[in-house]
Amino acid sequence: MSDCLIIGGGIIGMMSARMLAMAGASVTLLDQRECGKESSWAGGGIISPLYPWHYDDLTNELSFASQAIYAHLCLQIFKDTGIDPQYIQSGLLMMDEYDSPLAVQWMDKYHVSYQPHADGALFTNIAQVRNPRLLQALKVDILNKGVSIIEHAKVSDLLIKNNQAIGVKTKDKDYFAQDIVACSGAWSSKWLNLTDKIFPIKGQMIVLKSTKGVVKNIVLDQGRYIIPRVDGRILVGSSMENVGFDGSIDIGVQKSLHEFAYQRFPVLLSANIEHHWSGFRPASVSGKVILGRHEQFEHLFINTGHFRNGLSMAPASAERIKQLIINA
Ligand SMILES: Cc1cc2nc3c(=O)[nH]c(=O)nc-3n(C[C@H](O)[C@H](O)[C@H](O)COP(=O)(O)OP(=O)(O)OC[C@H]3O[C@@H](n4cnc5c(N)ncnc54)[C@H](O)[C@@H]3O)c2cc1C
Numbered sequence: 001m002s003d004c005l006i007i008g009g010g011i012i013g014m015m016s017a018r019m020l021a022m023a024g025a026s027v028t029l030l031d032q033r034e035c036g037k038e039s040s041w042a043g044g045g046i047i048s049p050l051y052p053w054h055y056d057d058l059t060n061e062l063s064f065a066s067q068a069i070y071a072h073l074c075l076q077i078f079k080d081t082g083i084d085p086q087y088i089q090s091g092l093l094m095m096d097e098y099d100s101p102l103a104v105q106w107m108d109k110y111h112v113s114y115q116p117h118a119d120g121a122l123f124t125n126i127a128q129v130r131n132p133r134l135l136q137a138l139k140v141d142i143l144n145k146g147v148s149i150i151e152h153a154k155v156s157d158l159l160i161k162n163n164q165a166i167g168v169k170t171k172d173k174d175y176f177a178q179d180i181v182a183c184s185g186a187w188s189s190k191w192l193n194l195t196d197k198i199f200p201i202k203g204q205m206i207v208l209k210s211t212k213g214v215v216k217n218i219v220l221d222q223g224r225y226i227i228p229r230v231d232g233r234i235l236v237g238s239s240m241e242n243v244g245f246d247g248s249i250d251i252g253v254q255k256s257l258h259e260f261a262y263q264r265f266p267v268l269l270s271a272n273i274e275h276h277w278s279g280f281r282p283a284s285v286s287g288k289v290i291l292g293r294h295e296q297f298e299h300l301f302i303n304t305g306h307f308r309n310g311l312s313m314a315p316a317s318a319e320r321i322k323q324l325i326i327n328a
Pocket residue numbers: 007008009010011012013030031032033034035036037038039040041042043044045046047048153154155156183184185186187188191202203204205237238239278279280281282303304305306307308309310311312313
């Protein structure tokens with residue numbers, strides 16, 4: 001029996017596993033597929049909410065706390081695994097909303113400023129990670145730290161005794177642990193009773209083959225964004241679709257994302273679309289992150305509902321869950 005059982009191996013589950021293992025807990029992580037292949041893989045890797053003034057204090061606090069440690073964390077994981085998560089402070093050029101009353105109020109509150117730019121506002125300290133690489137590195141890192149990863153193990157139910165969560169059920173086997181942490185992203189309400197239900201919001205994204213230097217900063221305009229990777233590839237995202245677990249991609253969205261990019265950078269009109277994919281963001285009905293103890297069952301902790309910002313919030317979310325469990 002492990003000290004901690006983590007359900008879900010996305011950025012949230014693997015980051016939680018890392019923190020708990022580093023605090024000395026024996027950790028087992030279960031994933032219904034393979035670790036790091038769902039929303040956390042599909043995301044853009046921007047380490048900031050897109051228009052942060054639209055989010056509550058918790059989201060902002062977790063994002064700022066994560067931003068403060070991300071560079072060091074990525075360096076450490078790179079050193080320990082040899083896989084570079086390509087954390088770069090590429091800055092974010094915001095072309096709209098930055099001068100709205102809500103934005104101005106938010107900047108005052110959190111002491112954030114920007115550099116004026118011909119096309120808008122340049123937030124110089126916003127960074128990005130190459131999220132598929134970060135996930136690959138994290139998996140190696142947590143294995144090295146002793147976490148037991150069991151893939152293709154779909155949790156169907158909780159095991160409860162005297163109002164305490166004692167384990168989970170999968171098709172092949174029951175797993176038991178002292179504490180259980182639910183990090184199963186958009187699928188959380190499929191096996192777990194949550195008052196604030198979790199549902200998927202599909203996002204489609206494309207990547208263009210380009211050359212280094214065409215786009216310097218992340219660009220954000222009208223809810224869409226362009227992310228220049230280190231190797232010259234350019235990500236363009238993303239759609240927001242409330243269509244359940246339908247992961248199909250469509251040519252209309254692909255065209256409109258490409259158009260969004262070449263309207264701002266005409267040279268991208270001739271850039272090849274290398275890949276087009278979708279992912280399921282974990283949204284909660286309340287719009288808030290669900291982070292803490294389950295309201296009904298003891299020894300059950302929830303770390304989900306990160307919606308559009310899970311990569312941004314993962315380190316601080318994991319730290320909070322670790323504190324709750326270790327100090328219990
Ligand atoms: C197109 C797109 C762009 C995005 N861009 C950004 C961005 O730039 N910055 C940012 O911060 N965020 C971004 N996001 C959001 C971010 O990707 C998510 O908030 C984050 O990945 C959520 O992490 P997670 O670990 O909770 O979910 P996931 O990565 O989806 O992981 C959940 C895991 O749980 C497993 N699981 C589910 N149910 C079970 C079960 N019953 N039993 C066992 N395992 C189970 C799944 O297989 C999966 O591996 C984006 C998302 C999308 C789709």
